[in-house]
Amino acid sequence: MSGPISSAEVVAVGIGSAGIRIVSALSRETTLVDRFAYVTCDRADLESAGEGERLVIESPIAQKPSPSMVRGFALPHHEEMKGLLQDAKVVFVVAGLGRATGSGLAPVVAGLAREAGADAVSIAVMPFDFEERLRFYSGLALKKLRAVSNGVVVIDNGALFNVGSEATLKELYEVANKEAVKALGSLLARQSQDSIPVGLNKVLGTVAAGGYSFLTSASSGSIDKAEDALSRAIIGIGKKAQMNDASHAVVVLTGDASISASETATAVRRLGSMFGSPSLDVEYAVSYRSGAGSQLQVSVLASGFTRTKYDSYDPIDAILGPRGNIDDSLDCTLVEGLERVLSCE
Ligand SMILES: Nc1nc2c(ncn2[C@@H]2O[C@H](COP(=O)(O)OP(=O)(O)O)[C@@H](O)[C@H]2O)c(=O)[nH]1
Numbered sequence: 001m002s003g004p005i006s007s008a009e010v011v012a013v014g015i016g017s018a019g020i021r022i023v024s025a026l027s028r029e030t031t032l033v034d035r036f037a038y039v040t041c042d043r044a045d046l047e048s049a050g051e052g053e054r055l056v057i058e059s060p061i062a063q064k065p066s067p068s069m070v071r072g073f074a075l076p077h078h079e080e081m082k083g084l085l086q087d088a089k090v091v092f093v094v095a096g097l098g099r100a101t102g103s104g105l106a107p108v109v110a111g112l113a114r115e116a117g118a119d120a121v122s123i124a125v126m127p128f129d130f131e132e133r134l135r136f137y138s139g140l141a142l143k144k145l146r147a148v149s150n151g152v153v154v155i156d157n158g159a160l161f162n163v164g165s166e167a168t169l170k171e172l173y174e175v176a177n178k179e180a181v182k183a184l185g186s187l188l189a190r191q192s193q194d195s196i197p198v199g200l201n202k203v204l205g206t207v208a209a210g211g212y213s214f215l216t217s218a219s220s221g222s223i224d225k226a227e228d229a230l231s232r233a234i235i236g237i238g239k240k241a242q243m244n245d246a247s248h249a250v251v252v253l254t255g256d257a258s259i260s261a262s263e264t265a266t267a268v269r270r271l272g273s274m275f276g277s278p279s280l281d282v283e284y285a286v287s288y289r290s291g292a293g294s295q296l297q298v299s300v301l302a303s304g305f306t307r308t309k310y311d312s313y314d315p316i317d318a319i320l321g322p323r324g325n326i327d328d329s330l331d332c333t334l335v336e337g338l339e340r341v342l343s344c345e
């Protein structure tokens with residue numbers, strides 16, 4: 001990772017349905033992101049897309065493609081993808097994993113960003129627990145992303161499933177996206193008169209510290225706001241990883257001007273013990289937002305998780321070990337009869 005980024009071109013690329021919805025919502029916030037782009041195989045994903053460049057990779061078959069088939073369809077589009085990343089110093093690649101588009105293309109875009117000399121931070125939305133069918137590809141894609149990115153931030157949809165089982169999938173997505181964008185927005189906030197932002201270098205330093213990172217958030221209006229919100233933000237991490245693997249964390253507190261210095265200090269001091277990781281390296285930022293009422297919102301980006309529940313999503317890997325992976329490289333499947341059309345360079 002390079003030194004301080006001054007006039008950085010920060011680009012966020014949304015890939016597939018989830019990635020495009022999240023990046024579109026992010027494009028409506030004021031953040032450090034300079035440019036936005038959207039890549040998908042499904043034109044319908046672009047209907048609600050925010051400002052930014054768009055790239056549609058048409059599927060030449062009627063059948064549902066696999067992630068490696070999508071990589072095959074995308075081969076003739078690598079130059080266009082590079083164009084979306086032009087002059088970028090930092091690229092955030094956002095995708096939901098488990099289906100074809102995000103799983104197939106997020107590692108490709110992150111890899112192209114690295115090749116072009118940018119830092120690539122991948123933000124992976126992992127499937128809901130009820131989406132068992134999606135586990136295998138999401139596990140594979142997560143590993144591929146880790147191999148090609150400077151850092152991978154995991155947002156787990158499973159953490160939201162207690163939202164109310166009556167909710168429709170669309171409602172669940174809306175809640176999930178709102179949470180994700182709140183957390184990403186506070187992490188990537190611009191300097192303003194009423195905030196002490198985290199800064200891009202701290203974010204990059206945290207996600208590149210090793211292992212996976214988790215991005216979570218919670219809010220509280222109780223007397224013990226900071227402690228309450230913090231413990232609720234990180235409790236879900238324990239179900240996905242070994243809490244005490246945490247090595248670095250960034251905490252962002254958002255609320256009205258009544259956030260006190262002591263509240264902040266308490267939160268930061270308690271975080272190491274909450275993770276059971278006394279040497280946890282914690283950075284924090286505060287963002288004052290009028291109209292926040294008495295609610296304190298806490299976003300936590302914690303990194304260093306080398307073992308996660310996603311390791312077991314790929315059963316072949318679990319049996320053969322990392323070297324036995326059947327789909328370890330960024331292979332592309334070329335559909336029969338299309339080889340001539342999809343010429344590989
Ligand atoms: N948080 C969130 N997850 C989503 C959204 N849309 C789809 N997902 C999840 O993302 C994963 C991949 O789905 P999708 O984005 O449709 O796949 P793709 O379009 O082929 O990349 C699945 O686990 C979906 O449940 C969304 O808007 N928000």
Ligand SMILES: [Mg+2]
Nearest residue numbers: 016017042099
């Ligand atoms: Mg989709």
